[in-house]
Amino acid sequence: MLKKILKFFAFLIVAVVLFYFGYQLVRLVNPSYSVETAVLFKDVDSVSCIGIAIRDEKVINNEVSGILKYRVTDGEKVAADSILADIYPNKTSARNAQSSEILKRKLNSFLLASGNMDSEVLSLNTTSNNIYRQAEVLSEILSMRNYSELETESLKLFEYLSVFIRGSSDSVDFGPKIWELEGKIESLESSEYEPSGVITAPGGGYFISHTDGFEGIFNSESIDEITDFDIEKILKINAPAIDYNSCKLVSHYSWFFAAMTDIKNKDRFYVGQKLDLDFKYGPVKSLPVTIYDVIVSQDGEKLLILFSCDYLNSDITALRIEEADISFRRYKGIKVMRSSLRVIDGEVGVFVKYDNKVKFKKIKTTYETDEYVLVESSKNEDYLKLYDEIIVQGKDIYVGKSLG
Incomplete structure (x- = not known):
């Protein structure tokens, strides 16, 4: 009888132990709560718009007999009467001129790498950084399919690589390569590739190698x-068609962006207000602008905002009809969903997992939306900080509860 009782108690003890470990395993695999790590989040208070870039532009007709080879690049500032392009009589002469220019740049790279080894330009660290930066430039050019600058930027990378290779080893000899390039250049120069004419700038400004058909529709004088009707009419036109048979000059670095947005945002805008335009597509990401004028549409349903901008480069000159976000302010902080917020003793905060127990931490809100708030990270242990584990869901959660 005693033996049976002992056997029963042994079985009971084993069952209790198995139940305990099974329960802990279930809690571990399928806990009754879920957490999210507090990480930094960035947000922008903005409204969307669509508009057109307005610049003072003068079209230059390139319809000449021959092949054009530009001496200047997009966005480059030129003076009146300066040479913009050479005119070659045929493709062969233009190609020979281009080849000669590339070979001369390569030759110069090898000559630079072969001499002046003690100069600062041959610092391996500096050159290595230049290589990485130039590779990033080429990657961006390829991703944006901006092939007009590919050749020039590729040559820059070649120059940096030549310097790095020579600077990293004394045994490298560029002599044979230099003689080879000199021979090719001499051979090209013996052929006829002199330009038969040139195109000059009718005035000063910033050069653009193409047109899009929107030049002269609006300018700073108009x-x-x-009116909103003018802009709406333009926005209904098909996307600009790039034409490389003509080039143009932008006469001034100041330009305008005329944008349509919802009337409900009217009270947020005023003349002289400084904001950012964040463009949704293309290489131009964000530009600082100033509101020149705010106009209510004739039907009272939309808002026409005229922005002025004093920045100009080759990417900016490519802007025409664009979608953008008008940014009022940028925020950053820990993102906390409103469903995770708790109020204890009049203080707003969240439950966090701390040392396997529930702890309440207060928050300092910097920005709010209907769905979430952005919270300032604090060094004070009573407040939420980066990488805390926020309890976002759970049953019967309270301060001090053991989470296992």
């Missing part, structure tokens, strides 16, 4: 006469 900016005060623009």
